[in-house]
Amino acid sequence: MAGLPYADRDLSWLSFNERVLDEAHDPQVPLASRVKFLAIYSANLDEFFRVRVGILRRLAALKAKQRTKHLPVDPQIVLAEIADAVARQQQRFDTLFTNDICPALRRSQVVLYRSEPFSDAHRQEAAQYFRSTILSYLQPVFVGTSRRMNRRDKLPLLNSQALYFALTLRPKAPASSDDSLIAYLNIPRDKLDRFVELSPIEGVTHFAFLDDIIRSNLSIVFPGYEVEQCLSFKLNRAEDTTIQDEYRGNLVKKIRMQLAERKTAPPIRFLYDPTMPPDLVEQLVHVFRLSNHDLMAGGRYHSLSDLMKLPLTKLPGLAVPTLVPLPAVALDPYESLFDAIRQQDRLLHFPYQSYSYVLRFFNEAAIDPLVYDIQVALYRIAADSLIANALISAARNGKRVTVFVEVKARFDEANNLRWAEEMEGAGVRIIYSLPGVKVHAKIALVRRLSAEDKRGKRGKPLHFGYLSTGNFNEATASVYTDFGLFTCHSGMVKELGKVFGYLKNQKVVRHLKHLLVAPFNLQQRYVSLIDREITLAKQGKKARLLLKLNGLEDPVMIDKLYEANQAGVEVKLLIRGICCLVPGVAGISEGIEVIRLVDQFLEHSRIAIFHNGGKPEVYLASADWMNRNLYHRVEVGFPIYALGLKHELATLLDFQLNDSVKARHVDEQGHNQVVDPVYHSPIRAQQATYDWLKAHG
Incomplete structure (x- = not known):
């Protein structure tokens, strides 16, 4: 089956993260939850750069012959496509945050100061908080003048994930040189709340970025200087470092060394305020030993994953309806x-x-x-x-x-x-x-x-x-x-x-009749179960396969699903994240349906249901169908034998297959397409699941 299509795993993941951004964009989602989805999107993207982009950069540095062993596509091409996709999504994020979310917060009696000046009362309050609390956490560093930099090896190391200001300063008193001084200053979000609640005004709640409270009090940090420019930046480092030779020596000690090495890992993304002048960017590139492919213009604020900590749900009118965990009533009567x-x-x-x-x-x-x-x-x-x-x-x-x-x-x-x-x-x-x-x-x-x-x-x-x-x-x-x-x-x-x-x-696990254990029999057992459905389909019998996974990337399993589709097996996939299978390709996968569901809870469970001629076999598992899970991890899949539990799982998965509110069909291009309702009343799977379990105990 040569020439089969596969989607790129990293671009597929970015499609998932854009689906998260869709939730922030949806006006039907409670406002506090929309803010939460912005934070999740930002946190996801941060980890993506620290891990996946770091790996791709390492692969790109290899010789061509070595690269082909690890990646079928030139990583430079993938990195360019990632950059384009991220830039487009980031623009959408910024527009959404500025033009939609913040005005919606104002309409809900919540003001988040951004670039506008503080009111007189809040300016004094912010200054007091700055002097009493923030100031003790600040560490200004002078890096030189606009013409001459200090020795780079004398400068403190930039922390990955930390936020900083880049500043140009000019002495207020006459100086012997016209050169501006260049400095940087930490924004201590790891020590203090990123959002500071200020006193309400006429019933309106006000929050300020920690960043802006520092900006408004820079004269205290740099007495005797006039601040010409103050622009934020952030450095991500590659954090997927490899442990050398796990088979010898003390592995725990090597892990500790790896954690220490992350602090000095190579830069992977240098995010900076897009208004930063090119000459200042160039000077920072020199100071921090960056390369041009590390550079990425961001917004005025970085690390907006901190929006998760904005305490909106405690405010009147912004509380998010919650699904209180249900009791398992069948278990409660038992003393043990x-x-x-x-x-x-x-x-x-x-x-x-x-x-x-x-x-x-x-x-x-x-x-x-x-x-x-x-x-x-x-x-x-x-x-x-x-x-x-x-x-x-x-x-x-x-x-x-x-x-x-x-x-x-x-x-x-x-x-x-x-x-x-x-x-x-x-x-x-x-x-x-x-x-x-x-x-x-x-x-x-x-x-x-x-x-x-x-x-x-x-x-x-x-x-x-x-x-x-x-x-x-x-x-x-x-x-x-x-x-x-x-x-x-x-x-x-x-x-x-x-x-x-x-x-x-480390005794090899053999003779397994019930459990599926990677790397010993899990992949092989799944293949044999799909083969059985293929055989049944070729015999003209009903054959059906339903999979729910977080990620589908392994080409062996994808090829087997393509084969099943071509044999007439009904294949339905619920894939939350990475999906390298391409649905809808004529003669290959036109009968495969891929559904992505993003809602209040993170879909994390894995389940496989094989029709088996009307006697379904059902397996739950810790493993996704990714190369790493099937061959390089110890994973356990386990059968569900009780008929009642099989029916229960089939019922709950049916809600997801027919969700017309939060589900999206993934098309041939990997885009998230809105689902047309099958029933007159819309189905929202997570709410339907909760209601069913509440009714059935």
């Missing part, structure tokens, strides 16, 4: 979750249903005198993790607790290391990252003795498994949609023990 799980498999839907049941599972295991062994694999955990605290309590209560901690989870390395050390200090056996792979599985196994019978004898120990599509993170569980399965199915928990055996001693 273990008793509930023994009765049947239990499936939870986050964040629609409360995450407290997962916390309860670990808390019960920590104090239950019959529990003797707990094993968990942690990828990303909350900064104030209740689960980690429960594991610490379990160890102190005499349980044997083993925790695999993935310290290579990007941008969570420091938090994971901190918790690993704290748990280890409490007696938890900690296993750190495996060389060459990341462990992305979200699994736990609890072993428990049977209660004594009347004769004082015990039966076989009972094993309880928890398998999920999402992290053990109670913070993200409130905004990410995920599934969590509690089970004591003998086959699944036995194979779960094999997975933990691999994490402990």
Whole structure:
């Protein structure tokens, strides 16, 4: 099947991020949520540059022969297309923020000072806050004059993600030279709130950027100088650094070294105020050792991901309707979750249903005198993790607790290391990252003795498994949609023990009948399940495949989906983010439908439903169909056997397939197209899911 079409993964991701921007543009979305979507868009784009653009730059620096091993398209071409797409989106962002969001805030009795001067009362208030609080965090740095720069190796290192002002200054007193002085000054957003609430005026709430309070008080920072120019800039560094030779030496030590190296990583994007004069840009390029391809004109303000912290929802009239997590009413009557799980498999839907049941599972295991062994694999955990605290309590209560901690989870390395050390200090056996792979599985196994019978004898120990599509993170569980399965199915928990055996001693996982475990059998099993649908289609029978993923990039799986479509299999894809499959291509994918859903919650769950001649097989998984997940990570997919749960999942996915409010069809060009309603009443999948679970418990 030569010559099959594939969309570029990075341009596809930018299409997803533009879909986020669409939510900020939608006047039907509550205003506070529109501001939140602006913040999400900005945060997403920041990480994209720090990681993906950094990787592409490294590939572009390779020789042509080396590049083709990693990327089918010249990375320079991709980088140029990225620059064009980002510039277009950024212009849309700025226009939306300036001409739509800020005026809408004013109509809602909220003023966000931007470039306009403070009122007299607020000027005094801002000056007082500046002198009492902000001033202690400022570090002005003189870099030289407009003609002569100081030695670059004597200047402090610019921090990635930090904000700065570039300034040109002229002495008020007569000077021996006409040269302007050049300096830069930090904007301490890492120490102070980016948005400062000022006193209300006639019932109108006012906020000021931290940046502007500093701007209005520069005479205090630079006494004796007249400020000629004050323009903001920001530097992103490439933060996807590679660990050299994971197979030898102390991996944790190498992770710590990697974290330190990020502070000195190469520049990847230098964002600057578009009104900055070219000569000042050129001087900063020299001072900070930048190259022209690092330069990108931004807006007056950078790092607008901070809009997430603008406290709008606390203001009258701007509160966003929330879906209060529902109880899992079938579990509540049980005094012990273990008793509930023994009765049947239990499936939870986050964040629609409360995450407290997962916390309860670990808390019960920590104090239950019959529990003797707990094993968990942690990828990303909350900064104030209740689960980690429960594991610490379990160890102190005499349980044997083993925790695999993935310290290579990007941008969570420091938090994971901190918790690993704290748990280890409490007696938890900690296993750190495996060389060459990341462990992305979200699994736990609890072993428990049977209660004594009347004769004082015990039966076989009972094993309880928890398998999920999402992290053990109670913070993200409130905004990410995920599934969590509690089970004591003998086959699944036995194979779960094999997975933990691999994490402990790297013994290859074999003879799996129930679980799909990457990199051992997950991809192969999915291929065989698609092949079965292809066979059924060729026999003239109904064949159908439904996939819900965050990302679809692996060419082997894409080719198999193309093959299935050409054989007559009905293929429907719910892909939130990257989708390298190109739908709608005649003779290849004209029957494949790709739907992207962006709404209040981040769609994060992964599910595959294979029709199987009317006897559907259903799998949930931690893995997307990306090259990294299928071949270079430890992932776990798990079956849903109970007919009632299969029906439940099919019903909820049907809401997403028929969403006519927040869903978009992804077309052949990767654009997000509005969906025409199928039913008379519009369907909004996330609200429909909540309502269904509320009605059915």
